[in-house]
Amino acid sequence: xxxxxxxxxxxxxxxxxxxxxxxxxxxxxxxxxxxxxxxxxxxxxxxxxxxxxxxxxxxxxxxxxxxxxxxxxxxxxxxxxxxxxxxxxxxxxxxxxxxxxxxxxxxxxxxxxxxxxxxxxxxxxxxxxxxxxxxxxxxxxxxxxxxxxxxxxxxxxxxxxxxxxxxxxxxxxxxxxxxxxxxxxxxxxxxxxxxxxxxxxxxxxxxxxxxxxxxxxxxxxxxxxxxxxxxxxxxxxxxxxxxxxxxxxxxxxxxxxxxxxxxxxxxxxxxxxxxxxxxxxxxxxxxxxxxxxxxxxxxxxxxxxxxxxxxxxxxxxxxxxxxxx
Amino acid sequence: xxxxxxxxxxxxxxxxxxxxxxxxxxxxxxxxxxxxxxxxxxxxxxxxxxxxxxxxxxxxxxxxxxxxxxxxxxxxxxxxxxxxxxxxxxxxxxxxxxxxxxxxxxxxxxxxxxxxxxxxxxxxxxxxxxxxxxxxxxxxxxxxxxxxxxxxxxxxxxxxxxxxxxxxxxxxxxxxxxxxxxxxxxxxxxxxxxxxxxxxxxxxxxxxxxxxxxxxxxxxxxxxxxxxxxxxxxxxxxxxxxxxxxxxxxxxxxxxxxxxxxxxxxxxx
Ligand SMILES: Cc1ncc(C[n+]2csc(CCOP(=O)(O)OP(=O)(O)O)c2C)c(N)n1
Ligand SMILES: [Mg+2]
Numbered sequence: 001x002x003x004x005x006x007x008x009x010x011x012x013x014x015x016x017x018x019x020x021x022x023x024x025x026x027x028x029x030x031x032x033x034x035x036x037x038x039x040x041x042x043x044x045x046x047x048x049x050x051x052x053x054x055x056x057x058x059x060x061x062x063x064x065x066x067x068x069x070x071x072x073x074x075x076x077x078x079x080x081x082x083x084x085x086x087x088x089x090x091x092x093x094x095x096x097x098x099x100x101x102x103x104x105x106x107x108x109x110x111x112x113x114x115x116x117x118x119x120x121x122x123x124x125x126x127x128x129x130x131x132x133x134x135x136x137x138x139x140x141x142x143x144x145x146x147x148x149x150x151x152x153x154x155x156x157x158x159x160x161x162x163x164x165x166x167x168x169x170x171x172x173x174x175x176x177x178x179x180x181x182x183x184x185x186x187x188x189x190x191x192x193x194x195x196x197x198x199x200x201x202x203x204x205x206x207x208x209x210x211x212x213x214x215x216x217x218x219x220x221x222x223x224x225x226x227x228x229x230x231x232x233x234x235x236x237x238x239x240x241x242x243x244x245x246x247x248x249x250x251x252x253x254x255x256x257x258x259x260x261x262x263x264x265x266x267x268x269x270x271x272x273x274x275x276x277x278x279x280x281x282x283x284x285x286x287x288x289x290x291x292x293x294x295x296x297x298x299x300x301x302x303x304x305x306x307x308x309x310x311x312x313x314x315x316x317x318x319x320x321x322x323x324x325x
Numbered sequence: 326x327x328x329x330x331x332x333x334x335x336x337x338x339x340x341x342x343x344x345x346x347x348x349x350x351x352x353x354x355x356x357x358x359x360x361x362x363x364x365x366x367x368x369x370x371x372x373x374x375x376x377x378x379x380x381x382x383x384x385x386x387x388x389x390x391x392x393x394x395x396x397x398x399x400x401x402x403x404x405x406x407x408x409x410x411x412x413x414x415x416x417x418x419x420x421x422x423x424x425x426x427x428x429x430x431x432x433x434x435x436x437x438x439x440x441x442x443x444x445x446x447x448x449x450x451x452x453x454x455x456x457x458x459x460x461x462x463x464x465x466x467x468x469x470x471x472x473x474x475x476x477x478x479x480x481x482x483x484x485x486x487x488x489x490x491x492x493x494x495x496x497x498x499x500x501x502x503x504x505x506x507x508x509x510x511x512x513x514x515x516x517x518x519x520x521x522x523x524x525x526x527x528x529x530x531x532x533x534x535x536x537x538x539x540x541x542x543x544x545x546x547x548x549x550x551x552x553x554x555x556x557x558x559x560x561x562x563x564x565x566x567x568x569x570x571x572x573x574x575x576x577x578x579x580x581x582x583x584x585x586x587x588x589x590x591x592x593x594x
Contacts, residue, residue, distance in 0.1 A: 124439070
């Protein structure tokens, strides 16, 4: 039995985002924030109080918001366009494609409350399609940090990067997993735990669930490798090939549809470069029933226990293993 | 049904709404209170609908485009017999069919799914246009928020409706002067709405949207062109401390505030 420990502190990563945004704003007067009547939900109140003239609130008009962001960048500013991820990507997808990615506008798109963070508000407000919609666009890095440390680091990196970026953030509380001072490297997964029986890959709010699943597996003598893969595009091909080589099976989990997201991006590499048994956990291609994000993640088989079970089933499928009865 | 009876029903809906928000710990109470009088007039007097035949092809159509006030619609529909009244207590509970935005595949009486703002009016234009093509005689109503009118899709639809000459369409703008984070005036002020809609070729009626004797004739009015009702309302109407402050867009009353609010709504009975 493990000793009783206090549960880790959970962080709303929006706090890390705005703290970094305000630091960047203080250093660089060209940093501006753009939003859609979402000062509160994007936690931009502090930014607005410090630099009211650098907060551009276009009202409830997301297509306009993304276009305005592109124009602000053209005028030499460094816009962070912040909105609920469902509206930022879904409503404005063509603006994101044409005005931002294709035009190579130096705009940072920040999708807040992604995945099923809006829980009971239902499928219109769930953003479980945004990886699929954005990762097909050329010239748009797609990044979903796993904790407050990585959120701050990714925001800092994005500000220094010349070109479009999509940061997919949540509001659901997560424990810190990465060490303080962690530096964000786009397109590179972080090895959070080593093992050689199976590799668990996730990002965003799912990474810590993977770590808990790995603990459960370890208690049964199964050593899982855990990779945090915040960057969905460009995907970390090397880490995926190494995972297959060293562990022989990959289990992914994401707060997204099982179609077109992180798991799909990894499967594209596995199929082409390193075929191996694989399983993708996520929202199973349905409009979710009513419930909170945590409730729905459990419902869709992403509780740590269910993930651990899926890992064991996957291990049984590795070549040379007797099939389970 | 006469204005007096409608006012009584609206008060009952307000009380049930307040209770449900308090019990669920969520909801959009400000925008619910502002539009409950209009919902009541629609469902208990104006709309030609029947809970026994919710899919009757000839029924009048109503779209709640400001879908975040789903709770007010659920309660109105329940009172009108479209769903069991005791089901309101499942609002937002796991696996309930009553989530935070209305779902037409789960709840009878809901015409189309809303939640993202700026969707209802284009769909309403399609419904009204369909009636023109098929010769159906139903009337289509749609209610938007005033902040919601900032979505460009609305203005595309407004232009289409005028082009198509849709005099079988009524748009109600719940003009409570506030959106989520601030007053419209401080965000992206579209007021005054009337001259803008008139310029697009609509007939416009301005009313006090919390006054039943003004609501009913405006909804029943038929015009030569598409009809817009600018309903001047109060966000949080009926609860003094909620009225006309941005705070109550989606705040939930604490126990003490709940008691005060309930007392105010009861006094009005
Ligand atoms: C496309 C879209 N953007 C943003 C939101 C988030 N949102 C929900 S309600 C709301 C404010 C709506 O204001 P208004 O239309 O005036 O409604 P009311 O005052 O009647 O509540 C916002 C911004 C949304 N639901 N859809
Ligand atoms: Mg309003």
